[in-house]
Amino acid sequence: MSNQPIYLTPEGEAKLLRELEELRGSGRQALAKRLRQAVQMGDLSENADYITAKEAQAFLEGRIQELEIVLREAVVVEADKSADRVQIGSSVVVSQDGAKPETYLVVGAKEADPRRGKISHESPIGRALMGRRVNETVIAETPGGKIQIKILELHSDSGSSRME
Numbered sequence: 001m002s003n004q005p006i007y008l009t010p011e012g013e014a015k016l017l018r019e020l021e022e023l024r025g026s027g028r029q030a031l032a033k034r035l036r037q038a039v040q041m042g043d044l045s046e047n048a049d050y051i052t053a054k055e056a057q058a059f060l061e062g063r064i065q066e067l068e069i070v071l072r073e074a075v076v077v078e079a080d081k082s083a084d085r086v087q088i089g090s091s092v093v094v095s096q097d098g099a100k101p102e103t104y105l106v107v108g109a110k111e112a113d114p115r116r117g118k119i120s121h122e123s124p125i126g127r128a129l130m131g132r133r134v135n136e137t138v139i140a141e142t143p144g145g146k147i148q149i150k151i152l153e154l155h156s157d158s159g160s161s162r163m164e
Contacts, residue, residue: 006074007108007121009089013076020067023060031057070110077108081156086129088121093153094129101152106130125149
């Protein structure tokens with residue numbers, strides 16, 4: 001892995017732990033069953049089911065290794081409930097260029113899921129927001145160009161809110 005720290009929220013760590021357990025348990029069991037069935041079909045050199053199952057097994061084992069490394073090296077970050085600045089774990093309500101407000105949860109890169117409002121602290125918008133306060137306006141350099149973002153509210157993971 002890189003020298004960069006891997007940041008996870010407690011929720012992100014729990015999600016990855018659940019995925020790892022599932023892959024180690026039911027995921028491996030299902031693949032073992034597929035492999036046994038493919039082997040019973042005979043000639044393995046031209047057995048498409050066997051080849052596909054082996055590829056799936058390699059992918060599964062690779063994902064298990066990746067999750068083990070991430071979880072071993074991760075820094076779990078709990079949002080400081082009294083913080084008045086955007087940090088990993090902060091929920092931020094922003095308005096981009098005066099548009100309708102949107103809410104983002106700032107997370108580590110491994111947890112990012114922009115479609116669900118989870119943005120990485122390393123993303124252009126995340127970088128622009130980090131360390132900023134309510135009522136500040138920042139400029140984010142995105143692939144689509146510069147956007148102006150005003151921070152309207154800042155919430156900790158406990159649901160408390162800061163509006164100044």
